Amino acid sequence: MEIIKDKANNTETIQEQKLQELLKYLSENSPFYKRLFAEHNVDVAAVKKVADLTLIPVTTKDDLQKYNDDFLCVPAENIVEYMSTSGTLGSPVTIALTDSDLDRLAYNEYNSFLCAGGTKHDLYQLMLTLDRQFMAGIAYYSGIRKLGAGMVRLGPGVPALQWETIKRLKPTTIVAVPSFILKLIQFAKETNIDISQTSIKKAICIGENIRNTDFSLNILGKKITEAWDIQLFSTYASTEMQTAFTECAEGKGGHYQPELLIVELLDESDQPVGPNTPGEVTITTLGIQGMPLLRYKTGDMCMYFDEPCACGRTSLRLSSIIGRKKQMIKFKGTTLYPPALFDLLNEREEILDFVIEVYSNEIGLDQVALYLVPADDSEECDHRIRAYLQARLRVSPHIKYLSVEEIQKIQFSEVSRKPIKFIDKRA
Structure with a gap:
């Protein structure tokens, strides 16, 4: 896959350096990858560039489910938080994080909120769970703290309480599942709440698509914006990658954070596809201590776009999820x-x-x-x-x-x- 060069940050050089550090780290500390390298005669010293990743076999969800503990690279006493996947594509997987990994998670979401126009003057109402080993909840919480903004941790559901809190505390932004935003709108209609007069200006949308692959709003996105004059920001992330792709105000795809992740989109033969072509999102995590992943196939089908964004960012952007391969x-x-x-x-x-x-x-x-x-x-x-x-x-x-x-x-x-x-x- 082509790596988009950012002259200011020298993205390609940074990724190559971090990739070589990762390969050395895995060859010394990961029971799973030690075994994989030995079984496939992988010479990690020969992998110098991102393009060389094709020399290494992919890792699958089945691998992570079957050998979950073998992905751990640090002693158990270094783990400060255990998260888990939702189990959408099979049994849940445990992801263990060190203190450094939690800092990286906060930095990731801090960047995401900045990308979505967030500032320290915002007040975010979190309409999602912060318990049940849910990584997104702690990520949003930590990112907002790093941003210096305020937040209201209200949790999911209960439209009446959500609206009462909006009226009382006047948050500027909500973080919610789009289909729940529709339920908020419906409750407002039924109880004569004038949503045009509320403090909410933006919604960070999680867990569901609000756009088509051409960036236009899909039916769900249209239903929200036709009823409520707020700006929607789409996001894409997974527990395994510990990183998010978040839209800017242009709404032209989720922005890539190349210092935290290497992303490939692969075809059925595990070969990279070009821009504007559906492929399976395959990630290599950078800067993770607890459970780093190498060429991990997420099961999500997306497209990528490599032309610079009007917002000024030059790294690639991902489309909304076309579908999950196994689904x-x-x-x-x-x-x-x-x-x-x-x-x-x-x-x-x-x-x-x-x-x-x-x-x-x-x-x-x-x-x-x-x-x-x-x-x-x-x-x-x-x-x-x-x-x-x-x-x-x-x-x-x-x-x-x-x-x-x-x-x-x-x-x-x-x-x-x-x-x-x-x-x-x-x-």
């Missing part, structure tokens, strides 16, 4: 990714909420079930929903209507940290 659905001859289905379902006023479930039938083919909360129980509403899905998908998934309470029991299990809208029950 691709082949349904009656049609290829679907969950984000595309989310857009379809978010578009209809007749559908208030939803969960998508995919499972295998008796001969191993993908089947799709939609659990929907309809606007009403009428036959007319049902007919409009089914006709719309047939027209847009060309196929008819199984539909089951649920109440708000029933859908929330599915979306928020005892261990979930964000609403679950896609369930994969395939073998």
Whole structure:
């Protein structure tokens, strides 16, 4: 993959130096990578440039799940925090952080908030959990502290309390899952809250796409901005990479932090793709002590853009997630990714909420079930929903209507940290 040169920071040289330090560190301290290097006869001294990374085999989610403890590079007494992945693509993985790793996490999110126009004069209302081993929560908290801004740690859910706090403390920015912002808007309508008169100017959107790959707002993003005149900033991150890609005010993709990460987008043969071409996001972490990763395939499919941004930043930018590789659905001859289905379902006023479930039938083919909360129980509403899905998908998934309470029991299990809208029950 081409590395975009930033003349001011000499990005390419910095990455090469940090990459060589990482390879030496892994060859001395990582049980997993010691074994990988030996099994594949990898000479780490021969890897001098980012382009040389193709000499090293990729690491997969399966590796991290199967050999989780073997990725640890420091004694247990050096670990100050244990985080975990959400388990979207399988069983959760534990990520161990040292004190230095927590500092790096704060620096990462500090950069992200700066990128999204944040200043020390902002007040952020955090509508997400800071417990349950959730890395994003502590990352936002630490980044805001480093920024010198104020924050309100309110947690997820409870629209009434969110609005009461907004009215009382007057935050300028919210950090929330986009679908929850829609619920805030709906609650405001039902209770006659004039959202145009509130203090909120921006929303940092986490966990869900708000844009299409051409940077235009998708249905979810449009629904929010049509009802509420606030600026949306999209983000992309994962627990494993301990780094975020965050939009600037231009809204043209998530900005790369090359001093913290090397990113490759790979094709089916694990070869780098060019700009504007879908590929699997594959990351090499820089500056991590506890559990650094080398050529780790995230499972997320994105595109990258290498032309300089109008904001002045010259490093590459990532598109929104096209889909997750393991979540691709082949349904009656049609290829679907969950984000595309989310857009379809978010578009209809007749559908208030939803969960998508995919499972295998008796001969191993993908089947799709939609659990929907309809606007009403009428036959007319049902007919409009089914006709719309047939027209847009060309196929008819199984539909089951649920109440708000029933859908929330599915979306928020005892261990979930964000609403679950896609369930994969395939073998």
